[in-house]
Amino acid sequence: MKKILVIGGGAMGSAFTIPCIENKNIVTITEPYNNIFIKNLSSKNKFHSALKVSLPKKLKFRKFSENLLKEKFDLIVIALSLPGIDFIGKKLKKFKIKTPILVLTKGLKYEKKNKKILTIPEQLKKNYNVSNISILKGPCLAKELAKKNQTNVIIANKSIKKAQQIGKMISTSYYLIEFSKDVIGIEVCSAIKNIYSMIIGAGQSLNASSNLFQKSVIEMKYLTKYFKGQEHTIMGLAGVGDLYVSAAGGRNSKMGSYLGKGYTFKIAKKRFMPYDTVEGEQLAKEIAPFIFKKVSKRKIPLMISLLKTIINNKRLKIKV
Ligand SMILES: NC(=O)c1ccc[n+]([C@@H]2O[C@H](COP(=O)([O-])OP(=O)(O)OC[C@H]3O[C@@H](n4cnc5c(N)ncnc54)[C@H](O)[C@@H]3O)[C@@H](O)[C@H]2O)c1
Numbered sequence: 001m002k003k004i005l006v007i008g009g010g011a012m013g014s015a016f017t018i019p020c021i022e023n024k025n026i027v028t029i030t031e032p033y034n035n036i037f038i039k040n041l042s043s044k045n046k047f048h049s050a051l052k053v054s055l056p057k058k059l060k061f062r063k064f065s066e067n068l069l070k071e072k073f074d075l076i077v078i079a080l081s082l083p084g085i086d087f088i089g090k091k092l093k094k095f096k097i098k099t100p101i102l103v104l105t106k107g108l109k110y111e112k113k114n115k116k117i118l119t120i121p122e123q124l125k126k127n128y129n130v131s132n133i134s135i136l137k138g139p140c141l142a143k144e145l146a147k148k149n150q151t152n153v154i155i156a157n158k159s160i161k162k163a164q165q166i167g168k169m170i171s172t173s174y175y176l177i178e179f180s181k182d183v184i185g186i187e188v189c190s191a192i193k194n195i196y197s198m199i200i201g202a203g204q205s206l207n208a209s210s211n212l213f214q215k216s217v218i219e220m221k222y223l224t225k226y227f228k229g230q231e232h233t234i235m236g237l238a239g240v241g242d243l244y245v246s247a248a249g250g251r252n253s254k255m256g257s258y259l260g261k262g263y264t265f266k267i268a269k270k271r272f273m274p275y276d277t278v279e280g281e282q283l284a285k286e287i288a289p290f291i292f293k294k295v296s297k298r299k300i301p302l303m304i305s306l307l308k309t310i311i312n313n314k315r316l317k318i319k320v
Contacts, residue, residue, distance in 0.1 A: 001025060002074035002169050007064075007088060009037040011050040011142035012104055013079030018146060019175035021056045028073075032064035033084065051146040066091060075100050075169060082107035082282060085120055089128035101133045102155070102166055107279070108191045110286050117227065117290050119187035133157075134166055135183060137190035138237035139245035148174045154237045156180040178237060185229025186238040192223055192303075193239070194280035197246035199302045201256025202316055212302070213247065215320055219300045226295060252280040259309060259316040266313050284310040 002025045006013045009031030020027045031037045040048045042063075046055040062068055069076075069091055076099050078088055085105060092101075101124070109118045124130040138153035145151045151174060157163040160179050167177040180186055196216035203209030220243070221234045233239055247253045255278045258268035265281065288307045297304050302318065309316040 003072065004028070004075045004077060004169070005030065005068070005071075005073040006077045006079055007032065008077075008079030008081075008084065008104075009041045009061075010034065010079065010081065011048075011146075012140075013077070014041070014048050014051055014055055015140075015142040015146040016077060016079060016104060016170075017055060017059050018148065019172040020170050021058050022172050023170055025169060026060070027058070028060040028062050028068075030062050030064045030068055032087065033080070038063075048146075051143055053146045066095070069095055069097060073099050075102055075166065077102045077104060079104045081105060081277065081279070082109075082120075082286075085109070085123060086127075089124050089130060092124070092130045093128035097130065098132065100162070100166065101130060103133060103135045104137075106137060106190045106194070107283055108187070108287055110290050112289075115290065115293075117287060119184060121183060121187070132162075134163055135186060136166075136177075137186050137242065138178075139241040141245060141249060145175065150174050150176065152176045152178065152237055152241070154178040154180055154186060156183045156186045158183060180233065180236070180238075182230040182233045184227060185224050185231075185233030186236075188224045188227045188229050189220060189233055189236075189239040190242055191283055192220060193243040193246050194252050194283050195303060195306055196220060196243055197250055197252040198256035198259065198278075198280045199306055199318070200243075200247040201253030202260030202318065204257070204260050209247070211320060212318070213243070215302055216243065219302055222299050223295070223303070251276050251278055255280065259306075262315055264313050264315060265310050280306075281310055 004020050004025050004027045006029045009029050017027050017029055041061040103120050109123050111118050121133040134157040136155045140151050140153055155163040155167050158181055163179045171177045200209050200212045203212045284307050288311050305318050
């Protein structure tokens with residue numbers, strides 16, 4: 001029985017507590033940012049408005065505070081979306097937290113000063129001196145995990161032993177875990193699939209989308225190798241696995257379908273998805289300056305088209 005703190009009471013952080021509790025851990029969740037989630041988690045029946053389920057009675061909710069971070073936990077899980085990484089990095093640095101960290105957040109950061117793309121563990125290490133980081137990624141719709149549907153994910157750490165220790169702590173009969181040493185490849189794949197699922201969504205038929213799927217995998221392979229990830233990671237859960245789930249059932253592919261119909265991003269967002277976070281858009285804005293300057297346009301034509309569409313708010317043009 002271990003003590004786990006989950007930071008982020010959104011859909012993913014909350015769903016993640018379910019296997020953790022089932023695996024007999026003492027689980028505390030905290031939410032630093034969103035008042036609706038705070039209300040959900042502190043209510044008597046713990047009904048989560050995004051997941052549409054009540055969370056386990058044993059789940060403890062604590063108000064977010066710096067003191068909470070100073071308490072003793074065996075694992076701290078970060079389940080905030082990308083803008084929350086700087087927020088939590090600053091807090092962890094201030095208290096020199098040495099507890100093992102598990103990051104669920106997906107995304108990449110562009111470091112303007114050095115003109116470099118950083119993965120989330122690189123960002124936490126470099127900017128906030130946080131070490132002992134593992135990552136958990138792969139195809140997981142939070143709503144399905146909350147219903148205890150079979151979910152297969154992958155934990156990566158350069159030390160497989162550390163990844164396995166965490167896996168043992170959180171896996172159940174329906175939350176099944178693979179392991180990898182390829183932290184960079186898994187970080188890159190799990191971020192860029194948000195952009196490629198928009199591209200696949202833009203195909204207006206299954207036939208057209210299948211063609212875009214195949215060409216997206218080739219570009220993902222190129223980019224993963226470019227950033228020094230391992231080629232085989234593309235064919236794993238964080239690569240094609242996560243691309244499939246996002247293209248079949250996510251907000252990015254829904255936005256992609258409007259782009260494919262000829263709407264500009266801003267009009268589609270305002271008209272059809274005003275309250276949805278489209279992670280592919282956030283990532284496109286983050287990495288576009290780097291991709292436009294540093295990566296061969298010939299090698300990643302789909303990515304370039306999508307970035308231009310978002311950055312210049314122009315209609316999507318895909319030539320395949
Ligand atoms: N690893 C996995 O298996 C997996 C699966 C699904 C989603 N995810 C990732 O988990 C992350 C969260 O996804 P979600 O579905 O829970 O999203 P969500 O919108 O339901 O929740 C977002 C969370 O981030 C916090 N947040 C947002 N902006 C913030 C800011 N500026 N500062 C601090 N906190 C902020 C919110 O308060 C909330 O806790 C995303 O990066 C998503 O890609 C991971």
